[in-house]
Amino acid sequence: MTITVRPGSTVMFTGDSITDCQRLKSEDGLGFGYPLRIAGDWGLRSPDRPVTWLNTGIGGNKVMDLEARWQTDVLDARPDIVSILVGVNDMGWHTLDPKGYVIPVEEFEAGYDRLLAPLAEVGAELILIEPFLLPIHEVVEAGAGAALIGEEERKEWRADLDPKIQAVRRLARRYGAQLLAADAMFAELAATTGPERWSEDGVHPTPAGHAALAAAWLRLVA
Numbered sequence: 001m002t003i004t005v006r007p008g009s010t011v012m013f014t015g016d017s018i019t020d021c022q023r024l025k026s027e028d029g030l031g032f033g034y035p036l037r038i039a040g041d042w043g044l045r046s047p048d049r050p051v052t053w054l055n056t057g058i059g060g061n062k063v064m065d066l067e068a069r070w071q072t073d074v075l076d077a078r079p080d081i082v083s084i085l086v087g088v089n090d091m092g093w094h095t096l097d098p099k100g101y102v103i104p105v106e107e108f109e110a111g112y113d114r115l116l117a118p119l120a121e122v123g124a125e126l127i128l129i130e131p132f133l134l135p136i137h138e139v140v141e142a143g144a145g146a147a148l149i150g151e152e153e154r155k156e157w158r159a160d161l162d163p164k165i166q167a168v169r170r171l172a173r174r175y176g177a178q179l180l181a182a183d184a185m186f187a188e189l190a191a192t193t194g195p196e197r198w199s200e201d202g203v204h205p206t207p208a209g210h211a212a213l214a215a216a217w218l219r220l221v222a
Contacts, residue, residue, distance in 0.1 A: 002178070002219075002220055002221055002222040003081060003125045003127065003178055003220060003221045003222065004221070004222050005042070005046075005049060005051060005081065005221050005222070006049070006080070007048070007049045007050055007051075008050065008051075008052075009051050009052070009080040009081060010051070010052040010054065010077065010078065010079045010080050010081070011051055011052070011053050011054065011079060011080065011081045011082075011083065012054045012055075012056065012074060012077060012079035012081065012082045012083065013030075013034075013035040013038075013053070013054065013055045013056070013057060013083045013085075014055070014056045014057055014066065014073065014074055014082065014083070014084055014085075014086075015057045015061065015066070015084055015085035015086045015129075016057060016058065016059060016060060016061045016062075016085065016086055016088065016089050017057070017058075017059030017060060017061075017204065018033065018034075018057070018085055018088070018203075018204060018205065019031070019033065019034070019035060019055060019057030019085050020033075020055070020057035020058055020059045021033030021034075021035070021036075021057070021210075023035075023055045023057065028053075029054070029055055030053055030055045031055055031057070033205065033210045033213075034205070034210040034211075034213040034214040034217065035053065035055045035057075035083075037210055037211060037213075037214035038053075038214045038217055038218060039051070039053040041214065041218060042218070054077060054079065056069075056073040056074060056077075057085075060089055061086060061089060062086070062089045062090045062103065063086055063087070063090055063103075063108055063111040063112050063115070064103075064111055066084075066086055066115055067111055067114055067115060070115055070118075074115075074119075075118055075119075078122070079124060080124060080125065081124065081125045081126075081127065081221075082119055082124050082125070082126055082127070083126075083127040083128075083129065083217065084115070084126070084127070084128055084129065085129035085131070085182075086112070086131065087108070087130070087131030087161070087164050087165070087168065088131045088132070088133065088161070088203055090103045090108050090131075090164060091131070091133070091157055091160050091161045091164065102160075105163040105164055105166075105167055108164050108167055109164075109167035109170070109171065112167065112168070112171055113171060113174075116171060116175050116177070120175050125177075125178075126172075126175055126176075126177035126178065127177065127178045127179075127180060127217065127220055127221075128168050128171060128172045128177045128178070128179055128180070129180040129182050129213070129217075130165050130168050130169070130179070130180065130181055130182045130183045130184070131161060131164060131165060131168070131182070131183065132165075132182045132183035132185075132186050133154075133157060133158060133161055133183065133202055133203065134186055134187075134190055134195035134198060134199045134202040134203075135154060135190070135195055135202065136195050136196060136199060136200070136201060136202040154202075161183075165183055169181075178220040178221075180213070180216050180217055180220060182213060182216070185212065185216055186198050186199070186209070186212070189212060197209075198212065
């Protein structure tokens, strides 16, 4: 079943930089990524169903960061629908620093569960977007510096990320949430076009990647 977006609904997007997408530099606060594309497409196709669109994504956020600001940035807005994309910063690529802390999947899932429980209590509809990683071997930012990512690093990241994707899927089933299978979607798209069309660094979407996320998101709602 799809989620019904009723006139007057408040829809909240939250997560990390993929959702943030420079929202504080945009006039409407939605940024320049998939949340803006979703709001624009909805406004064009459904002018009789006005919706309040909010974006509280913050670049670099992990699940623990969302949890620290969840009350003020999400719950206090009393959204009817909450769309969450988080997890890539909980992956090993943010622990290249020798002092970095590797986040176990159990801790990731427990923290994510604590985000969803209060939303379920108030009857908010949920859309969970899988974290994703495309197979691009590039120089990517890692903390204060940059690193050239090779095949072995990608394998390590994938081994760390896959269980967390499975955790998101379990949580979607547990809470009756809509799941946007973004990792699977981008893998399928990249198989025919190459991954560079969808992300330049394997993590942050290109304009086409954001368009793909927005189209997939809109298929989950009515």
